[in-house]
Amino acid sequence: MGFWVLIVAIAVNLALSLVILTRATRASSTAYFGISALFIAFWALGSLLLVYGSTVDIAYVGLMIYLIAPMLTVLYMVLFSKYFSDVATKGKIGAVASYTILTVIFAIVTLVQVPGSHVVVTLNGMEGNRINLQFGWYLFYSTFFSLMFVISYVYLFFGLLKSKGRVYFQRRLVFIGIVATSMLALATNIALPLLGYSGLIWLGPAWTIFYILTTCYAMIKHGLFDLRLALVLTFTYALSLASLTILYYILALTISAIFLRDGAAEGINGINLAIALLLAFLFQPIRKFFDKFTSNIFYQDSYRVDAFFAELSKTLSSTNNLHILLQRATQKISQTLKADDASFVVYTGEGRTEQIGVGKYARLTHKDIAWLDEQLHSSEIQPKVLAMLDEEEEALRRMMVSHRIAIILPISRQGEKMGYLFLGEHKRSGYSARDLRVVRALADELAIAIQNALSVEEIRELNGHLEQRISAATKELRANNVQLQRLDEAKDEFISMASHQLRTPLTSIKGYISMLIDGDVGEVTKEQKHLLNEAFVSSERMVRLIGDFLNVSRLQTGKFVIDKHPVDLALLVQREIDGLEQNAAARGMKFEYKKPKDIPMLELDENKIQQVVMNFSDNAIYYSKEKSKITVSLKKGDGYVEFNVIDTGIGVPEEEQSQLFNKFFRATNARRARPDGTGVGLFLAKKVIDDHGGKILFESKEGKGSTFGFRLPIPKK
Numbered sequence: 001m002g003f004w005v006l007i008v009a010i011a012v013n014l015a016l017s018l019v020i021l022t023r024a025t026r027a028s029s030t031a032y033f034g035i036s037a038l039f040i041a042f043w044a045l046g047s048l049l050l051v052y053g054s055t056v057d058i059a060y061v062g063l064m065i066y067l068i069a070p071m072l073t074v075l076y077m078v079l080f081s082k083y084f085s086d087v088a089t090k091g092k093i094g095a096v097a098s099y100t101i102l103t104v105i106f107a108i109v110t111l112v113q114v115p116g117s118h119v120v121v122t123l124n125g126m127e128g129n130r131i132n133l134q135f136g137w138y139l140f141y142s143t144f145f146s147l148m149f150v151i152s153y154v155y156l157f158f159g160l161l162k163s164k165g166r167v168y169f170q171r172r173l174v175f176i177g178i179v180a181t182s183m184l185a186l187a188t189n190i191a192l193p194l195l196g197y198s199g200l201i202w203l204g205p206a207w208t209i210f211y212i213l214t215t216c217y218a219m220i221k222h223g224l225f226d227l228r229l230a231l232v233l234t235f236t237y238a239l240s241l242a243s244l245t246i247l248y249y250i251l252a253l254t255i256s257a258i259f260l261r262d263g264a265a266e267g268i269n270g271i272n273l274a275i276a277l278l279l280a281f282l283f284q285p286i287r288k289f290f291d292k293f294t295s296n297i298f299y300q301d302s303y304r305v306d307a308f309f310a311e312l313s314k315t316l317s318s319t320n321n322l323h324i325l326l327q328r329a330t331q332k333i334s335q336t337l338k339a340d341d342a343s344f345v346v347y348t349g350e351g352r353t354e355q356i357g358v359g360k361y362a363r364l365t366h367k368d369i370a371w372l373d374e375q376l377h378s379s380e381i382q383p384k385v386l387a388m389l390d391e392e393e394e395a396l397r398r399m400m401v402s403h404r405i406a407i408i409l410p411i412s413r414q415g416e417k418m419g420y421l422f423l424g425e426h427k428r429s430g431y432s433a434r435d436l437r438v439v440r441a442l443a444d445e446l447a448i449a450i451q452n453a454l455s456v457e458e459i460r461e462l463n464g465h466l467e468q469r470i471s472a473a474t475k476e477l478r479a480n481n482v483q484l485q486r487l488d489e490a491k492d493e494f495i496s497m498a499s500h501q502l503r504t505p506l507t508s509i510k511g512y513i514s515m516l517i518d519g520d521v522g523e524v525t526k527e528q529k530h531l532l533n534e535a536f537v538s539s540e541r542m543v544r545l546i547g548d549f550l551n552v553s554r555l556q557t558g559k560f561v562i563d564k565h566p567v568d569l570a571l572l573v574q575r576e577i578d579g580l581e582q583n584a585a586a587r588g589m590k591f592e593y594k595k596p597k598d599i600p601m602l603e604l605d606e607n608k609i610q611q612v613v614m615n616f617s618d619n620a621i622y623y624s625k626e627k628s629k630i631t632v633s634l635k636k637g638d639g640y641v642e643f644n645v646i647d648t649g650i651g652v653p654e655e656e657q658s659q660l661f662n663k664f665f666r667a668t669n670a671r672r673a674r675p676d677g678t679g680v681g682l683f684l685a686k687k688v689i690d691d692h693g694g695k696i697l698f699e700s701k702e703g704k705g706s707t708f709g710f711r712l713p714i715p716k717k
Helices: 002-023 028-050 058-083 092-118 135-161 165-194 208-223 228-259 270-297 303-318 322-337 364-376 391-402 435-475 480-518 526-557 569-586 605-624 654-659 668-673 681-691
Strands: 117-124 130-133 342-349 352-358 409-411 416-423 565-567 591-595 602-604 629-636 640-646 696-701 705-713
Touching: 002 028, 002 208, 002 640, 028 058, 028 135, 028 208, 058 135, 058 165, 135 165, 135 391, 165 208, 165 591, 208 435, 228 391, 303 435, 322 342, 322 352, 322 416, 322 435, 322 668, 342 435, 352 416, 364 391, 409 435, 416 435, 480 526, 526 569, 526 605, 565 605, 569 605, 569 629, 605 640, 605 681, 654 696, 681 696, 681 705
Parallel strands: 591 629
Antiparallel strands: 117 130, 342 352, 342 416, 409 416, 565 602, 629 640, 640 705, 696 705
């Protein structure tokens, strides 16, 4: 049994050290851990040769390795403990030199003493070799290990005291593994030999299994050394090779028993070749099986961030009912982040709150919420994580513990607090750094959805009160419902009329300002011209905003209609670019557009396509660097016409690109560059192009620029 235990110890420690030293980062603690695991493998090899060597010479070689390898193991274990615990990191070179010199001194004494009569190795048949030790020398040798283990304990203990969160769980597991391994090794390899019994020295390397198991668990569940993927791949290939080996022996024994019962050896080579070919074909299916098997074990908590946000955005836009919205959001968030509880507290106005949650969450009283508001100011948008609270937040810690809350995410909009998202403990391994980043990114998405739902709720309540009053006042005259419908229609007509009427004076204002800029009514100074240009740009923006909001209103009421007629798209683009030249010039920019001659007439809604072209071009002006060039292209393809606006502006962050064309969504850097945006322009552009049977074109790289455009089909004749 001891023979196979040592073989396993050699294989496990050697594999772990190779994974760490070839895949890990260059941090000191990581390298020291990998080297210590390598010397454990040598320690196990020395024990194997010492106990099971067939000659005295082999046993003496094993003895040398058996005595020296553990000393190097504990040397690097101490160094690992020191830098992993982040204790007294100053004087790194001095600490390494001190521990190394101490080890060398003990090693020299050991090597001097071994050749003499202090350690005697004798062969003892199949039961293994026996070693006789001189008590005084081995006591001196044992003192070194006891001292080094105590130093490791001290480093790990103080590192554990000052750690929190994921680091705390990593250090606790490593501390448990080292203490358990060292205690068992001291018992079988130090205490018992000093008492005259050395028959269990082969167990020393075997006890490192505890150390390996706890460390691997820390790697897989708590991200130690960032080697989770490497371990999973190693585990996958190990299982695959083990399965193939077992299958080989089963097939070989079975075929030999059936076909070679008479001891014939002629077919052995052919049988081995056939089995080898069979296993070669089976390797890929077996590896794929274990890939899936290990992924199910080690990656149960994994999820794609972009897919999660896309699904959450879809969930948040699926309803305007606040109660249903919060219920669906809590289910989605708790399911993805593996939270045992998740709940919302949202202020609904006039001192009222809405509380929705999943799991066995503890409801908060109005007093609890009021106290929490005092602790977290309206400007506080960072989540509060229980495992990361400092001593100054002890009251908040007690509150979170009493309500089984692990994370509090304040939700606010434009400095006004709207509520909180509470997450309970993680169901498996604790929240990762990626989980916390996802939670931080949830704040804006949730704030917009909740604000929209509250606005709809408010309108719904107002409509409800209005309907009750009308119903009470006209109880005997139900025909007034027709009048209410007429009023509703009049409201839509008024919005449409008001929008058109607002456009008319704005157009006049633009015209007069343009005349002033051109000097038609007298020469203007440079400063006056600058101010007039600003007024001209603002008036144009007002026209576009009126058009956007009118179209959004039409979408809500189902009156958004595409009115197609033949349009010269090349001429339309030329007009829009000419109209925006002044805006661009005011910012030192220039449009580059060459009108193509092969664009056919297309059946389009001219006003709406014009709005899309203007929106893309206007965005390029506002989000590009000053004195830059904006390239506009229109070309004919195989069965389609393609339009593009290419800028060198701020671009769109990759993680936010999937949400860019959602209603009211604006990228983070866009909100900083242009706080007054509405977030409806791109939403409407996609709606217009989709209704024309076309496709939106979009490419972007943050800090480099963006390409916005569309592709429209050319009808077949």
